Amino acid sequence: MGEGRKGQRGNGRLKLAVAATPGGRPRRGQRGNKLVSAAEAVAFIRDRDTLASSGFVGTGTPDELICALEKRFLEDGGPHDLTLVFAAAPGDGKERGMNRLAHEGLVKRVIAGHWSLVPKLGKLAVDNKIEAYNIPLGVVSHLFRDIAAHRAGNLTKVGLRTFVDPRQDGGKINKRTVDDIVRVMEVDGEEYLFYKSFPIHVALIRGTTADPAGNITMEHEALTLDNLAIATAARNSGGIVIAQVERVAAPGVLNPRQVVVPGILVDYVVIAKPENHLQTYGTEYNPAFSGEFKVPLTMLGNLPLDERKVIARRCAFELPMGGVVNLGIGMPEGVASVANEERILSYVTLTAEPGVIGGVPQSGLNFGAAVNNEALIHQNQQFDFYDGGGLDMACLGMAEADRNGHVNVSRFGPRLAGAGGFINITQNARRIAFAGTFTAGGLEVEVDNGILRIIKEGRSRKFVNRVEQITFNGSYAAEQGTTVLYVTERCVFRRTEEGMELVEVAPGMDIEENILAHMDFEPIVKKPVMMDARIFRDHLMQLEESLLGLGLHERISYDSKTNVMFLNAEGMHILTRDDVDRVRRIIEERCQSIGRKVKMVVNYENVFIDQAVADTYAAMIRYMQQNYYTTASRYTSSEFMREKLGETLTRRRVVPHIFGTPDEAHDYVAGRGNTERQGKKTWQPAKAKPKAKARSPRR
Known part of the structure; x- marks a missing residue:
């Protein structure tokens, strides 16, 4: 394999070959050399284009192309009024990824599944400076396929009776956003939501290796994501596809079984600088993420016995042996560590929404990747599995919950987190465990020989009368017969047909003083039992026999x-x-x-x-x-x-x-x-x- 650019240039510009898109945009020939510089590639992005990008946190995020587009705007003043579309926020929560494009004038509209890691774009949305939508991550992922196939849109139950439902907010984030992109439809007497499709003019994707014809493999990538669907959507919309890779191979040497995006879909290939092509934002390269080899799980450390581990341990008691589980970002990440520590990973298959099957899902800026995964599938295929009821259990975060069992993880005043895959997952999993501390903001606890003590109470209540935004509808789940638990360090609630019931209390906790006094509503209290004492002791819980x-x-x-x-x-x-x-x-x-x-x-x-x-x-x-x-x-x-x-x-x-x-x-x-x-x-x-x-x- 060799690296280099062979594009011929005259008068400082690349001599483009043979074809053009239906809109007159230059397109490279199918068999010609498609290697160009990042600046040359982004020069073909026009005012008012709809641009779709791959990326899950930093995994698969095409930073070389994003940096080049920002540089073009800052130096040349264009392009203007772009619509950005992405499923999972390609960003680090600070400066990298799509945060670089958060400039007034450059962006007009954003349609996204997740916003938490692109706070600069989120600020433009919250400040009413751009049009902005938040729709479920899985829906965005499926829309790429629908756009590629020229379907009218995506018909699904995902989002019903949440803030995405047009009878609530319709996924609109601010007053400036007025166009409806989702509506209620009835099919055979049942309600569905219909999400409209739209053309994609530019696709920014990422892989590992390309050949001069534009065939793309992904052997070093931790995820395959929606690269193929995004590329197909842009190509069939008459747009262009720009691929960022780390290296280039000679013609004809790529294994066709390893080609994820065929060259017929790709117009331009850009070789990235190493610093703009990290495997994840947390890891330069880990071969255990990409499946090159597997590492001993004994190398993974154990969590300290604090409130996070207590919650993760209680959630681990819900793991279905022989079942398939999704673990969300944040507090639920600890469940994987507990399962590894208790040596029960061989009995359960952990998954993550971008396409990871098996292994140990990672946390922080590595979230989305997994160590020792058994398979990597496309993100949209993962959501086929999730939406169809494939999950036996899901453990997800819980920012706030109310008397109806509704949960909000997506919007908190000026803070825009977005739903991500939360709605897809919680509306279709058979069993759900929401994980979070009982209060937030300065909470300090002590776990001592089987007893929990509150050293300092959190400043903010998380169990409120009414959540700010309904990301999960507890009433809807109860009607569907879904088992729903709300797990905290000091107690556990269950959503029953009657409402929120207190079912377990931690040893050392007084119900009136430590629980009811710090809630905005009074739950149903019948005969709560003591949480398993093993959770609060600093030794293995012997979960294997319990769960089997x-x-x-x-x-x-x-x-x-x-x-x-x-x-x-x-x-x-x-x-x-x-x-x-x-x-x-x-x-x-x-x-x-x-x-x-x-x-x-x-x-x-x-x-x-x-x-x-x-x-x-x-x-x-x-x-x-x-x-x-x-x-x-x-x-x-x-x-x-x-x-x-x-x-x-x-x-x-x-x-x-x-x-x-x-x-x-x-x-x-x-x-x-x-x-x-x-x-x-x-x-x-x-x-x-x-x-x-x-x-x-x-x-």
Whole structure:
């Protein structure tokens, strides 16, 4: 691979080749040398263009191109009145990224999913100096595809009954912003939001390697983001695509399977200076981010036992073993560290919205990247998965919450944070844990040998009568049946059908003095329980057994009068051979202590048995049934579970006796069962088809 520029120049200007966009803008030939300088590339950006950029914090942010565009405006006074479009704020919260373009006259309008890391643009919006919209990050990401395909827009339920809903703010940030870009539509009697598409004239994207034809690979990038969708949208809108890379390869040497953006979409390629092409704003380059190799997770440090770790630990108790989880920025980042410390990462798949699957999501200016990720997919594809209900759980931040369970993370007076992927995620995850301290601004706590003490209370209340902006609608979630927790260092609330209920209190906390006295509303208080004491002690919590549901000693009961042993296996996850052996060992010990064979009844409600150990589990049951049970029955309301477990046991020559209700299972072992009634509910093996009678040969 070599680096360099081969563009021919005459009279100080690049001689552009062969084609032009439908709007008359010069376009480089498909097979020609597309290498130009950053200044030459941004010279083709015109007044009133709509410019879309990649970038998630600093990952994938094309700083070389952004710097060149700012320089052109400051030195030449143009271009003017640009519309900027980005999904996740490409910035560092200070000067870098899109913050460089925050100049009056340069920008007219911004349509963004996230604003927190571009405060200079946010100030222009809050001061009413530009038109500004905040719509969900996932919607922006999907709009790039819709624009590329010339669709009218994006139809989705994401955003309903939040500030994005046109019956509230319609995503408009200030009074200057008057055009409606989202409206309510009804399809088959159900409400949806429709986000209008619009042409994109310029795409700024970023990759690792380009060839002279403009093919782009991303082997050093921590994320692939929406580069392909953005490039396609600009190309099919008649616009231009400018790609920033760190190096250039000879023609024809790039592996076609590694090309993320094909050269047919790219007009200009710019080689970036190293300082404008960091892997993230927090890390120059980490090969574990890009998947070049994996690092031992023991190298990752543990959190100190403070309020952040207490909250992360309590949230970790909600992790669904075998499930898929999204962790948001800020307080929820600690959940990944706790999961690593407790050695349960192998049982759960952590994800981040820009396309990370598996591994350990990172924090701060590395947020969005992950160490040891299992896969990197496009950001818009990640939101396909999220919006379709793929998340078993999400843990996200909580800036303020109110009596309805509404949460605001997007707008606080002059501070514009934006929703990011928060709305997509919270409206579609099966279970949500909001994480945040109980008060804010100077809060000091002490965690001492299982007890929490408030040393200094925070200046600002976070549980208020009414949030400033509805980023999450608690009432809507309750109607959908979503499980929602609000986790703080001193207590936990749950959004029930009746409202916000106090369900857990930390050891050392007085409900009246430490909780109710610092809220603007009175929650429902019935019988709150103590938060798990392990959370407040400075040693491992042994989460593995708790989350896998393998605390079997407490799950087994025995009635000596009826000789019935009952195993409540509800919610257990059997994932490894060690799990199977643990189940066998504990039940066997209990049976041996009883001294005779028992009648066994097992509750299999919401049990998950990994297919890789299903036969091992069935063999264990056969062993137990031969040696310790006189009879056994099982029950679950899941027809799928009855079918799969029944097939597995039958294959191991165990009569399944799997029923649909606990009464039927108990009736069976007690000898009270109605065979005909049970036959309709219990699992039955499929009957073999009768063999056809042999025909006599025709004479």
